[in-house]
Amino acid sequence: MNAPVALTFSEDQAEAWDAVTEALRLSGIDLDDSLLMPPKSDTESVMAVIGKAGSGKTMLLARLYKALEEAGVDVISGDWEGKKRKDRRTLAILAPTNKAASVLRNRGVPATTIHRILYTPVYDPEFEKVAEWLAGQGDKPEIEGLTDLALDRAYASFEANKSVPAALAAAGLRGSDFITGWKRRDDPLDIGFIDESSMLDAKQFEDLQEIFPTLLLFGDPAQLPPVQTSGGMVFETLPEARVKVLERVHRQDAGNPILDLAHALADPMVDFYAFEKLIAEAAARDERVVMAQRVESDLMARSPVLVWTNKTRIRLIHAFRAAFNAPVDELLEGEPLICDGIELPMKHRKKRLDLEARGLIKGAQVVYLGPGRKPGFSRLHVMGAEQPQISAASIVKIEQEGDEEPFIPFAAKMGATFLHGAAVTIHKAQGSQWDTVQVFAPDIEMAARMGRMEAGQPLWKRLAYVAITRAETQLRWVVRNRLAKPTSDLRIDDLEVPAAPFSLTGDIV
Numbered sequence: 001m002n003a004p005v006a007l008t009f010s011e012d013q014a015e016a017w018d019a020v021t022e023a024l025r026l027s028g029i030d031l032d033d034s035l036l037m038p039p040k041s042d043t044e045s046v047m048a049v050i051g052k053a054g055s056g057k058t059m060l061l062a063r064l065y066k067a068l069e070e071a072g073v074d075v076i077s078g079d080w081e082g083k084k085r086k087d088r089r090t091l092a093i094l095a096p097t098n099k100a101a102s103v104l105r106n107r108g109v110p111a112t113t114i115h116r117i118l119y120t121p122v123y124d125p126e127f128e129k130v131a132e133w134l135a136g137q138g139d140k141p142e143i144e145g146l147t148d149l150a151l152d153r154a155y156a157s158f159e160a161n162k163s164v165p166a167a168l169a170a171a172g173l174r175g176s177d178f179i180t181g182w183k184r185r186d187d188p189l190d191i192g193f194i195d196e197s198s199m200l201d202a203k204q205f206e207d208l209q210e211i212f213p214t215l216l217l218f219g220d221p222a223q224l225p226p227v228q229t230s231g232g233m234v235f236e237t238l239p240e241a242r243v244k245v246l247e248r249v250h251r252q253d254a255g256n257p258i259l260d261l262a263h264a265l266a267d268p269m270v271d272f273y274a275f276e277k278l279i280a281e282a283a284a285r286d287e288r289v290v291m292a293q294r295v296e297s298d299l300m301a302r303s304p305v306l307v308w309t310n311k312t313r314i315r316l317i318h319a320f321r322a323a324f325n326a327p328v329d330e331l332l333e334g335e336p337l338i339c340d341g342i343e344l345p346m347k348h349r350k351k352r353l354d355l356e357a358r359g360l361i362k363g364a365q366v367v368y369l370g371p372g373r374k375p376g377f378s379r380l381h382v383m384g385a386e387q388p389q390i391s392a393a394s395i396v397k398i399e400q401e402g403d404e405e406p407f408i409p410f411a412a413k414m415g416a417t418f419l420h421g422a423a424v425t426i427h428k429a430q431g432s433q434w435d436t437v438q439v440f441a442p443d444i445e446m447a448a449r450m451g452r453m454e455a456g457q458p459l460w461k462r463l464a465y466v467a468i469t470r471a472e473t474q475l476r477w478v479v480r481n482r483l484a485k486p487t488s489d490l491r492i493d494d495l496e497v498p499a500a501p502f503s504l505t506g507d508i509v
Helices: 003-008 011-026 057-070 098-105 114-118 125-134 148-161 164-170 202-211 257-264 272-285 310-323 346-357 441-450 459-468
Strands: 045-051 090-095 119-123 179-184 191-194 214-219 243-246 289-292 305-307 336-343 365-371 377-382 389-397 415-420 423-425 434-440 471-478
Touching: 011 045, 011 057, 011 214, 011 243, 045 057, 057 090, 057 191, 057 214, 090 098, 090 114, 114 119, 114 202, 114 346, 119 125, 119 346, 125 148, 125 164, 148 164, 191 202, 257 272, 257 289, 257 459, 257 471, 272 289, 272 441, 272 471, 305 310, 310 415, 310 423, 336 346, 336 389, 434 441, 434 459, 441 459, 441 471, 459 471
Parallel strands: 045 214, 045 243, 090 191, 191 214, 289 471, 305 423, 305 434, 389 415, 434 471
Antiparallel strands: 119 179, 336 365, 336 415, 365 377, 377 389
């Protein structure tokens, strides 16, 4: 291990670093000497680095990424792949959702979603030349309709964010100009880093093992397991020697009260009411924690209220819509949505891939921007996506309380389906982070009173842990069933818009 790394790593991080670098060395990559050997097809390795919030998992992931890049490993982003060389080594950094991937990208790590690595885009040959030039694999091309100034804009964009589609958009192109289709990945890659691996189910884990001979999982064992599983996380199936645990809490060095509260949940003597007392004490001394008497409707458009039950979620959604005077038969611009999947018959498999590649995967957070040009189409902003603004065939469902069927204000015949996103369950919030998070405490109190256990832990503690660690800056622990009136109308002018109009295929489906 080189000196700069030793100076900044804690003991447990250093042990994890050594274990990972040894696994990489066995596969032909020596980080100490920046030596790359051809991949060894018969060498397979799966490891996990796990730890609670603030233990330094992301710092370790970022350092490993930089070391591999400096050693000459090609980083695969999922939006374009260069010419394959016989001896090249590759790395892809993946997360289960767009939001989780964007958290890493905001920290300088070029992450993409699992969906985007399973399927790859097919580029028009002319624009493939531009992509090769941007990646340093060819000369500056001459393309009809693209001026030198446009190519310079593309180059500047690529240097800033390493995204080929974003660079071509900066040159004034639409996705339909340069992407002609999508195909299932034929060739395996090399090394895969998977963040938020507590969210992986067994099928996803199996798919990833088929693609990556060397797989490194990063996860938090205190989070909730995937919905509709037997209750375990995939890294719990690995031999003990293949799992490295980070114990030290690095972010607590800055006196983060939110992380203090998260780790207080590990104390078996702390029950729900003792925990609420700790929250009140933290709120009295630090503005990053608030003991809130009501839900703030202004925050719900960008940061959903986190709840335990669907009943509470639906009730809060209706209260939110009523507070903003939303009509029952249509959506207001600025209303938040959650993608609930894609309703397309099997014969439209390509269109399904198209939607998923644009970020419309189950659980994606979206803001409604207004109707599209065709009936049933919506203009949408996909939160966390690298190119967020698209127009897609949409089926929007407003769920009703009780056994009533969902109300559908408008719908295409087929396309992406959406539920309202002003409130989400804590299970679905995993992998996401928001600047300010509102946690609906009466729901968690109900779980505590029921005495339910999950994987040997009180369910309420796992719910509380996941919920409060979604907050980046401020935690609002809402103790009463009240909703504050909004101070202004819903807005969309705060959403970032690319420099050039960009929709990968214009209207989708």
